[in-house]
Amino acid sequence: MTEGEALSGGVGGAGALEPLLRTVLDALAEGARRRAGPIPARTPGELAAELDRVASESAGGWLGVLTAALAYGSADPADPLCAAHLHCPPLAVAVAADLAVSALNPSLDSWDQAPAATVLETSLLAELARLVGYGTSAAGVLTSGGTESNLMGLMLARDLVLGRASGERIELSGLPGGGPRPRVFASEAAHFSTRRAAALLGLGEDAVVAVPVDRELRMDAGALAAALRESAGRGERPVAVVATAGTTDTGAIDPLRECAEPAAEYGAWLHVDAAYGGGALLSDRLAPLLDGIALADSVSLDWHKLGWQPAAAGVFLVRRAETYASLARRAVYLNPADDEEAGYPSLLGYSLRTTRRADAFKIAVTLRTLGRAGLGRLVDACHDLARYAAAGVRAHPRLELHAEPVLTAFLFRYATADPARSDAVNAALRRRLLREGTAVVGRTELPEGLAGEPGAGPGRVRLKLTLLNPHTTTSDLDRLLRAVAAAGEAEESGP
Template identity: 40%
Template sequence: MNSLNSPWAAHFIQTGAGNNQSFEQAGALTLENIKTLFAECDKPYSGLPPSALKKAIYSSDLSQVQPLEKVIEQTNRLIAKNSIMVQHPHCIAHLHTPPLISSVMAEFYIAALNQSMDSWDQASSATFLEQFIVDWLVQTFSLGADADGVFTSGGTQSNLMGLLLARDWFANTHSQHNIQQDGLPEYGHKMRIICSDKSHFTVQKSASLMGLGERAVVCVKTNQQGQMDIDELQQTIEALTAQDLLPIAVVATAGTTDHGAIDDLHGIVTLCRQYGLWSHIDGAYGGALMLSEKHKYRLKGIESADSVSVDFHKLFYQTISCGALLVKDKSNFSSLLYHADYLNREGDELPNLVDKSIATTKRFDALKMFMTLKSVGAQTLGEMYDKLIELSAQVADSVKENDHFELCCEPLLSTVLFRLSSHYQGSLSSGEFNQLHQTLRLQLLTSGDAVIAETKVNGKLYLKFTLLNPCLTLSDFDSLFAKIESHAKLLTNKAL
């Protein structure tokens, strides 16, 4: 029987001419719904109360099968219209970017082709394209001729892989111990990973997953701007060694989540070389500055790091998820290699990317970067970052000139931290004043007026803008500040 005569044929994309009417109709309807959604969007969130949204979603009867056209309409009405609209000027909370059209278009190909990036016979052109983009990346970051990399789901996976390679490298160089074959060495409980107290939480999470435990992570204090104290780092390395502990790696950050701070990468990597430690740079946020002619000097030292995390779904404006781990010496990927007859067959001349990945099935995300670099260009991306950094400084100035707010510190990248000025505090205690900021942020979100973030610095809770959309202008913030002031006044009157 011809496969097109199957009772399920209409549910799949078919090869051959004239066999995809249902796919074409569904695609056209979805596109039209999405176009209308964005055309009518006037708030970053619909304002539907969370309890009502949950009830509406949970009331869906999954046993009731409907034509795909009706499901698309329901999805648009229930899910899409109640999503967080990252394209809206007042959605400015997290490292969550509006995606480039080129990336969205690439997703059509990625989803329809459904290539599995583990073996060449499942992803022929895709395998070569990912390696092509990786080669461009290691050249862009000046990591040298022996460098290599692999696409990941993002910073969490990249950081885990970088520290996993660091652990295995240290055991091999310290005592010729093979963790892949024999598990953690007897001195495993002495291994220590050093990072700043503003590093991403995935450093601790990675240590836990690697069997070292969260207590294996030692945090070094930072300055007011959130940058690691180099002198404190050196003292920490020497103190750990004096305690008969084994520092194995230092994690530097190029763009912390809270401050957008960039550590002294050159100084940290130099210390790692001096003491024989692995240097890993979490560049998920700020690593994109390598494309900025004006600001890439701030990443000096990244070219000498042993491993680097890069997130493309942040300042490269790719759809979620999309990241990479780059390593200076590709031989270190050998600790991830595992032979499977059905994937990496002996004698094959064809590359299998599973050999350097902790994931087996992996998406063809490199296509998004390819289409973006070809249609937008690295230079234009760099100019977007220059605009964001300039705008962030202007927004910080606006905060300083506004009697309703006070600035935490000058922005280093594109993050602006601020809080309500002291006249809003009145008789509130410090804890109650912090709670007021939390309530304010939540009210802005659930009303649909604005999506902003919060964080704590030295016990004080600050509101946070993360500027990622290069299309924003200073006037967008005038109206946003007005919304914050309006909600703050109402809450303060209630509190007092």
């Protein structure tokens, strides 16, 4: 048997993995040394050509060669100047735990494929439900992330609300013909996956009503109540309200308690997308920002954002397990009724997926290792860094802060001498930093009307820092802001 044919499991699996792991670790270090920064100093075309050359010239040792190439060509979230996205540097203990899952390869679609993992996921979900404020009637599942979780929340909302109104099982009969038009309400700053979910569920993207936001990009609760009232007055059916706890651009948190009241009044399911902001529940300082989250019918959390887990580590929770009914499925080769009656549990009916990785394990290991208090310290450290960086922007003569950070992200821009060039210069300076391999800074656009002028611009483009590395220093942030300003000056003075 060749090295490449060895298996990772069984009594001999660990021995087969050991030399391969050394190869991977050495290659990771080599690639990081070659990159020497947050991202390779290459254009997309140059990087593609370089990777093609590596693949064509190598004579073997593919594990080491390609791992080194991957490490060299990666944006490294562990570098303090890689601060664009909700792309966290995973904890080493979580990665090590994830290796164990990869080696054993349990699948959570049946107990006999994942005995221990089934127990661990069930226990972890109960713990996370308590963190949210749910009681013992809660249920949930590990997901691929916020997009899948948001889809599940809207699917259960559709089935329950429309099923209750029509007397039909929507998962069997489909959307009722005629009758009131279903509507979903989400803020203008809600994640795009809300509209995508509405499309996938047959409601249509146009069913999503965009509720106005304030300058901090929080949903206007008064506008939500008015939108629900007007919709009901037109004879439409409010199906769901999607409140956001941590928008991707600014970490803004909708007023959850104020959103819950009108949702309940009009019989709409309340789903809270806390994929980012759910990490605040780990911090005594920030947890009060999520006041009212326990009133939600469902919640999404992503531990591969403000939880330092390797992707994927999404969590979907419902307040009442019985609302999961429309997703229940019986597959005789996976969860026969007599097995369940004999005490062999199945998680198949909680997920949209069949084959499903044991992603709960790495979260469980991390929670046992650091505890809520230890993880809370990491959250607070990143929050402190965001506040420091925002103060640095506010004090810089060529940078403008949009709003104070709520969690660990904020928007700002380079202030151009000619306002008409603001959008072009800010977009270009970000690409300059990428091309030079200096820094990875995010870019977004403010909703119309929030950029100081109505319409499409100029002045809507904003840069974004998302600080998820608790080991970043204040001097790192000073260096990052100097690099942004220098890139802006170079772009502004160029042709």
